[in-house]
Amino acid sequence: DLCRNYAKARVIGLPITVRFITPGGPLWMIFSPVVIPIVAHLPFTKSFITKYKRGWESRERYRPHEEFGELFIICTPSGNIIKVSNFEVADDILKRKDEFGRDLEAFAVLNIYGKNLATTEGKEWMRHRKVAAVTFTEKNAEMVWHESLKEASQMLEYWVARAKKPIRTLAQDTQIFSLNVLAAALFGRSYPFEGKEESEAKNKSIGLDTKDGAFGYRDSIATILHMIVPIMVFGEKKLRDSWWLPKGWQKAGHAVANFRDYITYLINEERSAIARGATSSANLVTNLVRACEEEDSGSLRTEKSVGSSAILTKDEIISDLFVFAFAGNDTTALSLAYILAELAAHPAIQDWISEEIHHYTDTDDVEKWDYATCAKLKRCWAVMYETLRLSHPISQLVKNTGAQARTIRHQGNAYVIPSHTPVEINLPSLSTMPSCWSTDSLEWNPKRFITPASSFEDEVLPSDTTSEFYPWAYSRLVCPGKRFSQAELVGALAALFRDHRVEPALEPGENMDEACHRVKKLSEDIEQRLLSEICEPHKIALKWSRTTDDGVRMEC
Numbered sequence: 001d002l003c004r005n006y007a008k009a010r011v012i013g014l015p016i017t018v019r020f021i022t023p024g025g026p027l028w029m030i031f032s033p034v035v036i037p038i039v040a041h042l043p044f045t046k047s048f049i050t051k052y053k054r055g056w057e058s059r060e061r062y063r064p065h066e067e068f069g070e071l072f073i074i075c076t077p078s079g080n081i082i083k084v085s086n087f088e089v090a091d092d093i094l095k096r097k098d099e100f101g102r103d104l105e106a107f108a109v110l111n112i113y114g115k116n117l118a119t120t121e122g123k124e125w126m127r128h129r130k131v132a133a134v135t136f137t138e139k140n141a142e143m144v145w146h147e148s149l150k151e152a153s154q155m156l157e158y159w160v161a162r163a164k165k166p167i168r169t170l171a172q173d174t175q176i177f178s179l180n181v182l183a184a185a186l187f188g189r190s191y192p193f194e195g196k197e198e199s200e201a202k203n204k205s206i207g208l209d210t211k212d213g214a215f216g217y218r219d220s221i222a223t224i225l226h227m228i229v230p231i232m233v234f235g236e237k238k239l240r241d242s243w244w245l246p247k248g249w250q251k252a253g254h255a256v257a258n259f260r261d262y263i264t265y266l267i268n269e270e271r272s273a274i275a276r277g278a279t280s281s282a283n284l285v286t287n288l289v290r291a292c293e294e295e296d297s298g299s300l301r302t303e304k305s306v307g308s309s310a311i312l313t314k315d316e317i318i319s320d321l322f323v324f325a326f327a328g329n330d331t332t333a334l335s336l337a338y339i340l341a342e343l344a345a346h347p348a349i350q351d352w353i354s355e356e357i358h359h360y361t362d363t364d365d366v367e368k369w370d371y372a373t374c375a376k377l378k379r380c381w382a383v384m385y386e387t388l389r390l391s392h393p394i395s396q397l398v399k400n401t402g403a404q405a406r407t408i409r410h411q412g413n414a415y416v417i418p419s420h421t422p423v424e425i426n427l428p429s430l431s432t433m434p435s436c437w438s439t440d441s442l443e444w445n446p447k448r449f450i451t452p453a454s455s456f457e458d459e460v461l462p463s464d465t466t467s468e469f470y471p472w473a474y475s476r477l478v479c480p481g482k483r484f485s486q487a488e489l490v491g492a493l494a495a496l497f498r499d500h501r502v503e504p505a506l507e508p509g510e511n512m513d514e515a516c517h518r519v520k521k522l523s524e525d526i527e528q529r530l531l532s533e534i535c536e537p538h539k540i541a542l543k544w545s546r547t548t549d550d551g552v553r554m555e556c
């Protein structure tokens with residue numbers, strides 16, 4: 001197969017690099033986290049790891065394109081993949097939506113509950129998209145802002161209370177933070193932040209039935225996200241019924257059923273509220289159900305009803321809500337982990353954003369910070385932009401030529417890309433190319449996004465979408481959760497850094513500069529699991545402290 005694919009790649013005429021293992025194959029997705037650490041202990045394997053450890057695009061950033069060119073082909077046993085790191089070509093591909101459609105195979109993993117917004121195309125996708133557009137409202141973003149402030153304050157309290165013992169649970173804690181914000185936005189239910197160890201211990205001591213309500217939801221969705229590949233490979237029923245599979249895998253099968261039951265219950269509740277003419281608090285479930293009901297004046301579409309109606313079936317609603325939970329949880333949790341690790345390595349930037357947060361907030365009571373504050377915190381936005389520029393959780397915008405060959409033009413040449421070929425727009429390369437981002441493009445420096453001025457009000461921040469920077473994609477494909485994630489991340493930064501600072505815990509014999517350098521390296525060493533994430537977050541040990549009014553750190 002590799003030889004056949006190589007022959008096909010040669011016909012295209014772009015530079016080729018060969019991989020003997022398909023990077024996105026399900027088996028490599030499952031086994032590479034086990035194989036790579038073993039191989040890493042063997043001599044002469046650096047080049048193997050550079051190429052085969054998943055997420056090489058995020059780790060290597062623009063460098064592979066410097067070696068092979070702005071467009072090149074990765075030839076693998078299961079097919080060829082075109083990598084793109086040129087703004088004009090990327091824009092052309094994104095604009096030719098009907099020619100370069102979704103790579104449905106790459107997204108099939110999200111079909112646990114059936115097809116949804118992320119796994120459909122054409123008219124079917126437009127039906128989902130239309131409903132999603134009215135589901136994510138500015139009101140919802142406002143609620144996310146308030147919830148994020150509350151959750152981040154509680155997370156901070158938890159971290160500060162444990163300040164004597166460095167925090168090594170950055171990745172788990174940002175997951176819990178993000179799950180709780182999602183629970184509020186999806187279901188309108190607010191839960192206190194509890195660190196992983198505390199919540200497990202408490203559940204055990206009070207014998208909490210984790211199938212109940214929010215904790216059931218929270219545990220179910222966390223389990224599903226963690227086990228999504230085995231769920232895709234074996235399916236819900238097999239996982240549940242196969243006694244010979246590991247316990248964790250069986251649990252994943254039950255989690256899929258729990259989430260479905262919980263959402264079905266909420267949909268039914270909302271439908272009866274609508275039937276009674278009752279209003280309910282606006283959240284993603286109620287918005288979505290109401291959007292469908294309005295389209296259909298009173299009844300959900302059934303599996304049998306066909307036609308070009310914009311409404312969704314109950315199963316499609318469940319599947320869309322799952323995708324919102326999937327797309328909305330890890331993306332923001334991973335981004336927040338990147339942000340906090342980078343900030344820990346850059347104390348001066350913490351002071352820089354803190355000044356701004358103080359300027360716009362006159363009390364430390366986060367409940368009093370209105371939603372309008374979010375847009376004013378330009379330096380916090382710059383921190384978010386800069387982190388996504390260097391470490392993006394999605395990393396590749398994956399398209400596919402579909403049923404026909406398509407032509408791509410680059411530097412006066414035309415390249416015919418065969419049918420059914422994935423074409424990947426390489427965000428980590430586009431957002432670090434020195435030709436666009438200058439020679440310090442691999443440095444994390446949020447100030448690059450701010451044009452300084454004599455007052456905070458006059459500082460200028462570029463829009464979240466330009467022709468050279470689009471972390472939330474753009475036009476028809478723009479992320480529907482863009483405002484949601486912005487309110488969540490900026491809210492977290494505001495609550496955490498107004499009066500507190502974070503620093504790396506020192507390893508024996510290390511000074512603070514060395515520790516910052518080590519944490520910076522760790523935070524930018526990325527591995528792709530389902531999304532791109534910090535490879536070894538447990539190695540990042542952090543300490544939080546409160547500052548006095550004049551910015552001096554106090555021991556907690």
Ligand code: HEM
Pocket residue numbers: 117118119129323324325327328329331332335388393394396397398471472473477478479480481482484485
């Ligand atoms: C830092 C956080 C986030 C980033 C950087 C981000 C980025 C993106 C990008 C680049 C896409 C387009 C992917 C593609 O075309 O291949 C996308 C799609 C999507 N995002 Fe986000 N996202 C974030 C957070 C969220 C949140 C919080 C939600 C929901 C609560 C969400 C829901 C979605 C959904 C449902 C899609 C698929 C849309 C469609 O297929 O039409 N995202 N996101």
